[in-house]
Amino acid sequence: MPDSIRLEVTRYRPDTDSEPQRQEYDVPLRKEWTVLDGLNHVKNEVDTTLSFRWSCRMGICGSCGMNVDGEPKLTCATFLTDYAPGPVRVEPLANFPVVRDLVVDLFDFMERLPRVKPWIIRDDDVTEVDGEYLQTPEELDAYKQFSMCINCMLCYSACPVYGLDPTFIGPAAIALAERYDLDSRDHGARERLDVLIEHEGVWGCTFVGECTRVCPKHVDPAGAIQRYKLKAAKESVKAFLLPRGTR
Amino acid sequence: MTEVRTYRRPMSIWWWTKKRSYFVFVMRELSSIFVAWFVVFLLLLVRAVGRGGAAYDDFLDWAASPGIVVLNFIAMGFLLLHTVTWFNLTPQAMAVRVHGRPVPPAVVIASQYVGLVVVSAFVYWLVTR
Numbered sequence: 001m002p003d004s005i006r007l008e009v010t011r012y013r014p015d016t017d018s019e020p021q022r023q024e025y026d027v028p029l030r031k032e033w034t035v036l037d038g039l040n041h042v043k044n045e046v047d048t049t050l051s052f053r054w055s056c057r058m059g060i061c062g063s064c065g066m067n068v069d070g071e072p073k074l075t076c077a078t079f080l081t082d083y084a085p086g087p088v089r090v091e092p093l094a095n096f097p098v099v100r101d102l103v104v105d106l107f108d109f110m111e112r113l114p115r116v117k118p119w120i121i122r123d124d125d126v127t128e129v130d131g132e133y134l135q136t137p138e139e140l141d142a143y144k145q146f147s148m149c150i151n152c153m154l155c156y157s158a159c160p161v162y163g164l165d166p167t168f169i170g171p172a173a174i175a176l177a178e179r180y181d182l183d184s185r186d187h188g189a190r191e192r193l194d195v196l197i198e199h200e201g202v203w204g205c206t207f208v209g210e211c212t213r214v215c216p217k218h219v220d221p222a223g224a225i226q227r228y229k230l231k232a233a234k235e236s237v238k239a240f241l242l243p244r245g246t247r
Numbered sequence: 248m249t250e251v252r253t254y255r256r257p258m259s260i261w262w263w264t265k266k267r268s269y270f271v272f273v274m275r276e277l278s279s280i281f282v283a284w285f286v287v288f289l290l291l292l293v294r295a296v297g298r299g300g301a302a303y304d305d306f307l308d309w310a311a312s313p314g315i316v317v318l319n320f321i322a323m324g325f326l327l328l329h330t331v332t333w334f335n336l337t338p339q340a341m342a343v344r345v346h347g348r349p350v351p352p353a354v355v356i357a358s359q360y361v362g363l364v365v366v367s368a369f370v371y372w373l374v375t376r
């Protein structure tokens with residue numbers, strides 16, 4: 001095994017660069033080193049001006065997403081040895097505006113997330129004060145998979161629909177809506193449907209399926225969206241056929 | 248909040264050639280055109296049958312012309328792609344449950360092929376009887 005590997009890192013300094021440039025760094029190639037470890041080595045030993053986000057280093061916080069050799073990855077869970085002998089291209093997550101170097105602007109997503117109301121909505125007056133909402137293990141299983149999302153944005157980066165039309169509400173937001181819809185304690189499905197049957201909602205999705213493939217938490221946003229479409233279609237047919245009171 | 252100057256990377260119109268999975272997706276979408284073509288072809292056949300023997304013979308001659316044969320050959324390829332890709336995607340789009348238990352994806356996919364064979368056999372029987 002060679003003892004070093006080359007990182008081809010995209011740099012963008014908004015004060016001096018008119019567009020992103022590429023810069024090369026050689027970093028030690030160690031068996032236990034991830035791409036993030038390589039970047040931290042650069043930051044600590046070679047070039048302190050390099051900017052990127054990270055926090056937990058264990059695939060939990062979702063802040064270290066970048067495109068590695070063109071694929072959206074959690075850099076803390078992507079090993080350098082898998083790319084030996086290199087070079088490894090490290091770019092900011094695709095489909096998002098770049099703030100600086102490897103840091104992207106997630107404002108759009110942050111602004112749109114609350115629109116799908118990702119919290120428990122009740123249509124009665126029961127609150128936590130009245131005691132906990134009980135749930136069986138089966139009821140938990142119904143939505144558990146969709147609750148594993150860490151908002152890493154890899155799915156948005158992989159989605160060509162989002163790339164072409166940034167108003168598309170996107171995979172993780174819809175998966176999260178489904179997560180609450182499937183929760184036995186929740187009564188908010190109707191409210192979320194109103195948001196998601198809009199043009200930017202589920203119908204924007206053409207089922208490319210890349211979101212599911214890149215998701216590090218096996219959330220399957222593509223599955224969530226198609227199931228949502230089925231639900232939305234059923235509601236539309238019902239609304240068309242049945243008088244108001246019986247719906 | 249201070250305004251940050253961000254850089255928006257343009258998306259190439261060739262994005263779908265950059266990844267195998269994107270390419271397969273675009274081909275799958277394209278296959279719908281060929282599905283529509285077969286519907287038109289079938290309707291033309293039905294019309295020819297309705298107009299009697301001479302029209303039917305004309306239709307058969309036309310259908311056997313090299314251009315149409317090549318087109319149908321390509322269309323058949325896309326139709327197979329359409330069938331296989333959509334059958335494979337069904338379990339993801341539909342959470343099928345029987346007696347409250349989730350049905351494994353492989354079973355959902357297999358049952359679609361069984362359905363395809365049954366319907367094809369019925370049509371074959373109808374046409375050749």
Ligand code: SF4
Nearest residue numbers: 149150152153155215
């Ligand atoms: S759905 Fe998966 S890929 Fe998308 S933000 Fe959540 S964890 Fe990341």
Ligand code: FES
Nearest residue numbers: 056057062064076
């Ligand atoms: S640093 Fe937290 S997920 Fe990678």
